Amino acid sequence: MKEYVKLWEASLTRDGSYDxxxxxxxxxxxxxxxxxxxxRRPLRKxxxxxxxxxxxxxxxxxPCLRCKPLDNEGLLAxxxxxxxxxxxxxxxxxxxxxxxxxRAGISPHHFQRTFKAAMGVSPKQYGRALRLQQLRPNLKAAKDVTRAVFESGYGSSSQVYQDSGLSLGMTPSEYRAHGRGKTISYACLQSPFGLLMxxxxDRGLCFVQFGPSHAGLLTQLREEYSDASIQPMRDPAPPxxxxxxxxxNAHLAGSRRHLDLPLDVRHTGFRMQVWLYLQTIPYGEVRSYSEVAAALGKPKAARAVAGACARNAVALAIPCxxxxxGSGQLGGYRWGLERKRALLERERAST
Ligand SMILES: [Zn+2]
Incomplete structure (x- = not known):
C-alpha cells in the first residue's frame, strides 16, 4: 500500500525519474x-x-498526445x-x-522471456486471456453460459473451462495437489468488512478471504494450498x-461496481461453471441457488451450487x-452471514 501511495505522489509531483x-x-x-x-491530474479514484x-x-x-508516453519507449518494449x-x-x-x-526480430527464447517480464504472463497465456476477455462480455449478457460459450467461438464448453484456467493457471491435477509447485504471495488489508487476506x-489472485486475524488467515491459506510455497508479498509489491x-478497496467502498481481476483458481466441471456464472451476476443483484442451477442447465443441482459457493476461495472476485x-433467506456464507448481509446491503445502497 505504501508503495502505491508513492506512485500517486510521483504523479502529483510529475516526477520524471518514475517515467x-x-x-x-x-x-x-x-x-x-x-x-x-x-x-492536469484527474481524481485519484x-x-x-x-x-x-x-x-x-x-x-x-x-497514449496521451501531450506527454507521448511511447516516444522514449525502448525498442524491446x-x-x-x-x-x-x-x-x-x-x-x-x-x-x-x-x-x-x-516479427520482433529476436529469438523465440529471448522473446518469450522478454514478453513474460513485461506482461507477467507468457505469450500463450496472453492469447488465452484475450480469448476469455472476448468471452466475458457475452457471459454477462447471456443467461445461458453454454450458449455464450458457443457464441464466443469455442467448439465445446470443456475447452473454455480449460482455457479459463487461463487466468487460472493451475491445471486440475495441480489443483488437486493443493497448489504443488506454485508460489503464493500474500498480504493483508483492513477493509470495512473486516480483515482481508x-x-x-504470478497469474492472479488465488485467495481472497476474510478472517479474524492475520495468523488465522495465514493458517487458512496454508490449508487451502498446503503444497504451495507461501510467502509474504515482497515490498514493494508488483504494480x-x-x-x-x-x-x-474501491469495490468495498462502493465506488467500483465491477471487479474484473485475474484469478488463479480453477476447478474441473460443475464447480468451475458455477464460479464463472457467479461472476456474471450484476452488482446489487442476487440469484437463488436454484436459479443458478437452472441457468447452468442443471435445475436439480441447487445443493451442488451451494457446495460450490461454500468452496469459493476468492471472496468478492467470485461474488458468492x-x-x-429462493425464499429470500440469506442461506450460508463461508465468511459469516453478518458479513454477507452487510455486503449485500452495501451493494443495494450503492446502486
Ligand atoms: Zn499525458
Whole structure:
C-alpha cells in the first residue's frame, strides 16, 4: 500500500525519474500518461497504475498526445506492445511463439522471456486471456453460459473451462495437489468488512478471504494450498498486485461496481461453471441457488451450487455472496452471514 501511495505522489509531483517505472492510466478519459505528464491530474479514484504501456493498452487506454508516453519507449518494449496488438487483431489465427519472435526480430527464447517480464504472463497465456476477455462480455449478457460459450467461438464448453484456467493457471491435477509447485504471495488489508487476506500467484489472485486475524488467515491459506510455497508479498509489491488491492478497496467502498481481476483458481466441471456464472451476476443483484442451477442447465443441482459457493476461495472476485435462498433467506456464507448481509446491503445502497 505504501508503495502505491508513492506512485500517486510521483504523479502529483510529475516526477520524471518514475517515467520508466510505471504508466498512469485515466479511466474517465481513456488515456495513459507518463508520471511526468504536464496535464492536469484527474481524481485519484479514476487512476490506475500499469507497469508497461502494453498493459495500459490491453486495458483499452490510448497514449496521451501531450506527454507521448511511447516516444522514449525502448525498442524491446515497443516490440512487445506491437506483438500484443498483433495478437489482438489476429485472434482467429493460430499464432505461434516463432511467428511472434520472427516479427520482433529476436529469438523465440529471448522473446518469450522478454514478453513474460513485461506482461507477467507468457505469450500463450496472453492469447488465452484475450480469448476469455472476448468471452466475458457475452457471459454477462447471456443467461445461458453454454450458449455464450458457443457464441464466443469455442467448439465445446470443456475447452473454455480449460482455457479459463487461463487466468487460472493451475491445471486440475495441480489443483488437486493443493497448489504443488506454485508460489503464493500474500498480504493483508483492513477493509470495512473486516480483515482481508489476498494471496496471488504470478497469474492472479488465488485467495481472497476474510478472517479474524492475520495468523488465522495465514493458517487458512496454508490449508487451502498446503503444497504451495507461501510467502509474504515482497515490498514493494508488483504494480499489478497494488492495482488489485486498490480495486478491492474501491469495490468495498462502493465506488467500483465491477471487479474484473485475474484469478488463479480453477476447478474441473460443475464447480468451475458455477464460479464463472457467479461472476456474471450484476452488482446489487442476487440469484437463488436454484436459479443458478437452472441457468447452468442443471435445475436439480441447487445443493451442488451451494457446495460450490461454500468452496469459493476468492471472496468478492467470485461474488458468492450474491446467491441466496429462493425464499429470500440469506442461506450460508463461508465468511459469516453478518458479513454477507452487510455486503449485500452495501451493494443495494450503492446502486
Ligand atoms: Zn499525458
Amino acid at each position: 520508466d517505472r510505471f504508466i498512469l492510466g485515466v479511466r474517465t478519459t481513456g488515456i495513459y500518461c507518463k508520471p511526468s505528464c504536464p496535464a 479514476n487512476v490506475e497504475f500499469y507497469s508497461t504501456a502494453a498493459q495500459a493498452e490491453r486495458a483499452g487506454l490510448r 515497443r516490440r512487445i506492445r506491437e506483438a500484443c496488438a498483433y495478437m489482438q487483431s489476429n485472434m482467429d489465427e493460430k499464432i505461434t511463439l516463432k511467428i511472434l519472435a520472427d 489476498l494471496g496471488a500467484t 499489478e498486485f497494488r492495482c488489485w488491492i486498490d480495486a478491492l 455472496h450474491r446467491v441466496i435462498r
